Amino acid sequence: MNTKTIVEGTTKVLVPIPPEGVSFPPSAAPVFYNPEMELNRDINVAATAAFVNRLILKLQSQRDIVPADITYVDALSASGIRGIRVANELGISAVLNDWNEDAYNLIVQNIEVNNLSETTTASRKDANVLLHEKRYNIVDLDPFGTPTQFLDAAARSAVHLLEVTATDTAPLCGAHLNSGIRKYAAVPLNNEYHSEMGMRILLGKIARELAKHEKAMIPLLSHATRHYVRTYVQVQKGAKRTDKTLKEMGFIANCPDCGYRNPVFGLAVHIDKECPICGTTTEIAGPLWLGQLHEVKFCDEVLLELEKRPLKTKEKAMKIITLCRDELNIPMFYDQHVICKRLGISASTIDSLIIALKEHGYEASRTHFDGISFKTNAEITDIERIMLSERLG
Numbered sequence: 001m002n003t004k005t006i007v008e009g010t011t012k013v014l015v016p017i018p019p020e021g022v023s024f025p026p027s028a029a030p031v032f033y034n035p036e037m038e039l040n041r042d043i044n045v046a047a048t049a050a051f052v053n054r055l056i057l058k059l060q061s062q063r064d065i066v067p068a069d070i071t072y073v074d075a076l077s078a079s080g081i082r083g084i085r086v087a088n089e090l091g092i093s094a095v096l097n098d099w100n101e102d103a104y105n106l107i108v109q110n111i112e113v114n115n116l117s118e119t120t121t122a123s124r125k126d127a128n129v130l131l132h133e134k135r136y137n138i139v140d141l142d143p144f145g146t147p148t149q150f151l152d153a154a155a156r157s158a159v160h161l162l163e164v165t166a167t168d169t170a171p172l173c174g175a176h177l178n179s180g181i182r183k184y185a186a187v188p189l190n191n192e193y194h195s196e197m198g199m200r201i202l203l204g205k206i207a208r209e210l211a212k213h214e215k216a217m218i219p220l221l222s223h224a225t226r227h228y229v230r231t232y233v234q235v236q237k238g239a240k241r242t243d244k245t246l247k248e249m250g251f252i253a254n255c256p257d258c259g260y261r262n263p264v265f266g267l268a269v270h271i272d273k274e275c276p277i278c279g280t281t282t283e284i285a286g287p288l289w290l291g292q293l294h295e296v297k298f299c300d301e302v303l304l305e306l307e308k309r310p311l312k313t314k315e316k317a318m319k320i321i322t323l324c325r326d327e328l329n330i331p332m333f334y335d336q337h338v339i340c341k342r343l344g345i346s347a348s349t350i351d352s353l354i355i356a357l358k359e360h361g362y363e364a365s366r367t368h369f370d371g372i373s374f375k376t377n378a379e380i381t382d383i384e385r386i387m388l389s390e391r392l393g
Ligand SMILES: C[S@@+](CC[C@H](N)C(=O)[O-])C[C@H]1O[C@@H](n2cnc3c(N)ncnc32)[C@H](O)[C@@H]1O
Pocket: 031, 032, 033, 034, 037, 075, 076, 077, 078, 079, 080, 081, 082, 097, 098, 099, 100, 103, 125, 126, 127, 128, 142, 143, 144
């Protein structure tokens, strides 16, 4: 396999070169490498660093601790690029695993290139076997497509933080409905807020996988960018905390005609069949996660970590995390254009709409999911009234 050296962050990484003149997707190369995911990996370095800072502070109250005492596993590592960056740029101990022989050999070389043999090991196992064998402070799943086949083992292994990417947005968002139902045991709706739907279906699945192991989940940061979802969830042990986590699960009742939506908390629930506004039969999505997607303080800590690091995607990464920090932590966002179309009016700027909603006493924010959309605690009828009065005024 031909390789070349690239630099991401402050880490040198050997990655495969596609054969001359042939264009194929990263998944068809002998070892997977996707340069497009640099943004995801840059955010990963900053988010993991922010969490490691917290963990060291917490553990230091019990014993003396250094970064190398913290363990991280990149269970689906390919070239090792994600884990090698975490090991090199954070100084924590890492296991980089891939069952593919070429990938394993490349991981070994990447550990050598960065002189990381003291803290970092290459592993060539089925990820589920590896994760069932040992507990790690931080478990990272970055699979092809869906992470679901690894979630039970990852939930069992993760002591403090679970980091998960999902690139199967079509099943998650309802475009491939049956595949999504099979993988996530949940029914999504493929409507205007399908990207947030997908994230909440994924988080709902993670919460239930953790719950089997009596582990609670606190999402610290979750972002949907391009064609993937990435989430960082803090893990806490204990039956009582876990029961509390599961209270954040539920369903969304959605009216396809008037835009009414109603989050209903619980796993055995009564949901009104008729839309209370227009009488149309509502559509139901779930079970899914209705709780927070981010912790504001954690987003601030990630921003500090991004700021101080030499990262090629810094500006873009900071923009995403700032939007995540500032968006209302409630389901689901509204698409301004969908409402305008229903009302037969033209759209204003998102900022002026947010100001108008706030002036009427509601909470409102932009959302990282989509530039023309917004979040608010106002009901659809109030949003429409405000949008119409803005046009008249
Ligand atoms: C999407 S790639 C990982 C990309 C990598 N994390 C990055 O940032 O470039 C998924 C990898 O998982 C490996 N893989 C798939 N199933 C596996 C399993 N059950 N156990 C171990 N590795 C597996 C594949 O060989 C592939 O290299």
